[in-house]
């Protein structure tokens with residue numbers, strides 16, 4: 001049996017003030033269940049990134065509630081949101097945001113050591129996670145020695161290495177060609193199906209819908225359609241590590 005990991009209620013966000021004021025999200029209510037692959041679709045400007053940034057704690061809503069495992073995160077202060085992102089939320093962006101001076105393994109290990117893990121343990125966890133995304137043999141390469149798809153795999157490993165409660169991916173295939181992009185989506189799908197990872201994916205690409213359990217369409221900051229698709233295999237529920245309470 002699955003349970004909601006993320007519950008969003010009446011979430012609104014207004015950017016800017018006066019004449020440049022834009023209401024990017026209007027009273028969005030949605031849930032994502034543990035171990036689910038949710039896709040957020042919508043044309044440019046529909047509010048997808050605004051919503052993902054709020055879920056990630058990168059920005060604060062104008063009003064409304066965001067609960068992660070029942071704990072309210074919408075009104076956390078800046079420090080608490082930083083801790084939330086470091087410990088509980090795996091973020092993947094279109095631009096891979098890897099540090100060029102570091103190897104793949106060092107890039108993956110860095111957030112772990114920043115979070116207080118011993119360097120040796122962090123390197124071990126990084127190597128393990130890179131193996132899980134198919135990059136065991138490339139772990140000592142620097143970003144410029146890797147293809148775009150491989151760099152995105154490193155970024156996915158970096159997001160996974162903290163053992164996040166939820167993975168949030170904003171257009172992760174946007175900088176990749178079709179073939180590499182498809183491989184990345186299949187990797188994300190496997191993380192959901194094989195490891196029980198919970199994923200929210202923002203995408204423009206309707207071909208990604210076929211992998212999703214839940215498809216949410218946004219238009220002008222509203223949810224205009226939500227669909228659930230049955231999955232053929234049994235859903236794997238998250239393991240104990242990604243059900244831990246959010247540390248403050």
Ligand SMILES: Nc1ncnc2c1ncn2[C@@H]1O[C@H](COP(=O)(O)OP(=O)(O)OP(=O)(O)O)[C@@H](O)[C@H]1O
Nearest residue numbers: 015016022024042043044045046047048049050051
């Ligand atoms: N920081 C900001 N300041 C002012 N307006 C913003 C800001 N961020 C987003 N907006 C506006 O909010 C609306 C929603 O933008 P958002 O980036 O969330 O949409 P999106 O669906 O992710 O678009 P895209 O697919 O192009 O990334 C747009 O009208 C956008 O111009």
